[in-house]
Amino acid sequence: MKTDETQLKRASDAALTSLLNLTILPVIGFIALLLIYRKTRPGDIDRYHALLGIQINIIAAAVLFLVSTLMILLGGFDSPWTWVYVITYFTLVHTVFIVFALWALVRAWSGDKLKQA
Template sequence: MDQVVQKPAEIPGYTLAITAESLYLLNLLAIPGLAFLILLWLFFKYENSSPLLGACHLRQTFSASIWAGVLLLLVNGVIFAVGGYQTPYTWVIAVLYFTICHTTLVLLGLLGLAKAIAGQSFHYPLIGPTC
């Protein structure tokens, strides 16, 4: 059982990686805005000065959070601006779009968190930078 080379928790930047992924999820689920501000602060403070694992998760979640804001707020705003509140199909498209988009973003966050807990790096497809 002990053939694991290194325990995940001993990899440098482990705590920062988990914190970044948690903030990304909190921003989507519990405290939108506030969690992003904390992530923003962490990003500018540690992006260049932290170990590889932490910096990678930080860059990924920062970029993905910005994309999440655009995809969820802006696009939904556009849907209602174009469709108006009075037609049922606006609601159908908005509900479906928001549910699918938000859920996908949360699922990516869960995968990212699972990678962070395992001490591995994770790349958000399309919405994350390479690192």
């Protein structure tokens, strides 16, 4: 099925809100992403990118906050080593998610899935 302009626009918006949630608009970006998801239909490219965005952000939240919290709980708030691990880990992994979301945005702009079938 050929992707129409509205779907393409919505796919781009979904990818953009996913990126915004990961960068300068956490939570607000995710709510906007959920709103976009509600407008999509199964099988369409906009649904694909909205879903991908939701997945990226949920995994990012889990990987970043849960693991960081675990590190703090296990390592202790007052231990310098805890902060060595938490800050380094958070910065690197967060950036990896941002770069991934950037690639998803570029794919959404061209109406493509991450991997072409």
